[in-house]
Amino acid sequence: MLARALCYALQGIDGCPVTVETDIAPGGFSFAMVGLPDAAVRESRDRVFSALRNSGYACPESHVTINLAPGDLKKEGAAFDLPIALSMISASRQAALPDLLKTLTLGELGLDGTLVPVRGVLSMVIAAREQGVDSVILPAGNAAEVQAVEGMYVYPAYTLKEVVDHLSGKALLVAQCQRSYSECLTERTEAFDLSQVRGQQGARRALEIAAAGGHNMLMIGVPGSGKTMLARCLPGILPDMTVEEAFEVTRIHSIAGMIAPGQGLITNRPFRTPHHSASLPSLVGGGMDARPGEISLAHNGVLFLDELPEYPRSVLESLRQPLEDGFVTVSRARAHTRYQCRTMLVAGMNPCPCGYYGSRTRQCHCSDHEIRKYLDRVSGPMLDRIDLQLEVDAVPVSEIQTSAPSECSAAVRARVQAAREMQRGRLKDREMFANAQMDNKAIEEFCALDSAGQKMLETAVDRMHLSMRGYQRVLKVARTIADLAGEEQIRLPHIAEAIQYRTADNKYWGR
């Protein structure tokens, strides 16, 4: 007899429907699974058989054919275990499961019949919801992840038997309460707060500007000057994520299998710190099944590259285009996926190979040549994508002990949010949302200077050897500084401050 069950497969970031068809026909025992299953799907046969037996069901002893339709779509992962088991039970008439095609079922099975969480659940559930499916049965560990999806009855289950009892009407599962996004947001707590940063007034200010305009940022400083700590505070001063943003982030993390069982919607902006030994696929995405890379995991958040010159040049260059576009296309033989990666790049680096060039406490023992070689590992085009450059100085221990606690992230965030709103109003016709995205045309239109500012900037270009590229960056940053001050007109002090975040470029790279 034939039975069908509804499941969803991952196709990149999206879910697409898959019908699990099981046919049990008379004859000696045989088992065939068709429909481009990968190894994990093919192995489900052994898990399912054991799970059936250990849950008190009989295993089919005749001709079993399982088809995963559509047949030309590659199926991955262990999420098909549950629908396969259910369709077998139904096909072998051990229970009547009438709603099997109307209810989305997914989950991996343990040999004892327990349900094990799988990855990519949020994408599958969202896709199912869009296609009119209104109930889903999934492993309890995956339930929290989908609690903010509207209009879906979510039934968390622990064992195969519970699911069968529910579908056959014997004993119903309890649907999970839906939670609104604003409720989820109240849980937002950041591990790092700016109030923990002592001193560093200059860096704090730069961080605020970077957050307000969405500008990429480079911090140059001696080891222990607090570059990493400052960067970690950045997500906390960025505005709260919108519902859409939170869903985007959670989906990417879910597909990468990075949501812990029981973890709900991600409401904190991601902060990713790949090590400089990370491979190119792990950064931009790839692998056999074209999984998202670090740059996509940092979507809507912060990608922190510490020790920037230590990254292989090929890796840095491959980050350039995605950073510009806000998405990355990962192509593999069998998969072709587009992931979003609208992220703020924050990079940290030492001023020289030994790290102490310009330090007051330790002598740098690098030669000019060594320093030049080290700095040259960061290419001009890469630097060009970084609006703010900042030198960070170590804070003396005495100051750490004596200085008063500084302003907390929430206060800074309020100012950042206000500045972002100004930008959104100005840029919404151009489908941009932050100053960092402005192209030449937008700069021309929105970054007009008064005569005093214009004159000063011209002098600066001359005196401080600002490049033409640097000139545009200064204008963008000045726009953000004016936004933070709540002013529509960029005035001289705004320009003057913006120039400070450009001079490191010149000093170190002479460009």
Place this chain on the structure above:
Amino acid sequence: MKETGISEKALSPEEIRAAMSESGMWTVSIGDDAYPELLRHITDPPGTLYVRGALPSGKCVSIVGSRRDTRYGRQQAFAIAKELARNGVTVISGMARGIDTAAHEGALAGGGKTVAVLGCGADVCYPPENRVLMENILYAGGAVISEYPPGSQPLAYHFPLRNRIISGLSQALLLIEARLKSGTNSTVNYALEQGREVFALPGNVDAPGSELPLKLLKEGAAMCTCAEDILEGLGWKTSDDEPDDAGEQLSFTESDDPVLRALALEEKTFEELAEETGMPPGDLSAALTLLEIEDIIEKRAGRAYALKRK
């Protein structure tokens, strides 16, 4: 003609002539009147000099030091060379990375002449990043000199020999930074052998670059802390020639500008300035940019700011 003058890929006479005319090079041999008088009398003078530009005459001081320099060394080399140049002294060095480069640049900044003695052909730029510097040296009326014919490559054994010309061309030698075992040491030995006055700039006792200068100072070399020490030591200028203008830098202690007041005595980092002036970081950044553009202050490594030395 010495064997050392021939590089691995020796050019034919025609090629040499072509290379010389292309780079505006001329030769002077030891019998010529134009041959530098000081150099003629060292124990092992080069028979022929290949010269681009004009040979130095009059007051000459060579400044030498390590290629593994520090900011301190570089700054001092620059400042002293600049001051010497202002007093009409030609600064001679080897155009190597580090101290040499700073010395040449200082002399150019002081509006004076400077001479680079190379260990390769005078038409070869080594190190290559000093191409612009080489052009500037010639443009400012200085010279690039070598005892090796055009096209000679910078071979390791050329450099110790070239050092005898650096010291040989000058009346005095100033050592900035060097380790005990270094090429600079050979220059110093040549200078002593040739009877040149040797000055050394003191450095921190724990810095590797202070090894040689401090050793020389212990052995009786003249201490140099500013260009005046050399000028006076050689009798080119007496201490009461003109009053120095040390007052200029102190004048900011009474300034109305809180930033300048804070910087009046020493360099400060951004954080220290923010603390001292009590200005919000944004305003402080803006103020610093304006002062920088007006050329009153300069930015140094590690986000430190200092008054610009006039």
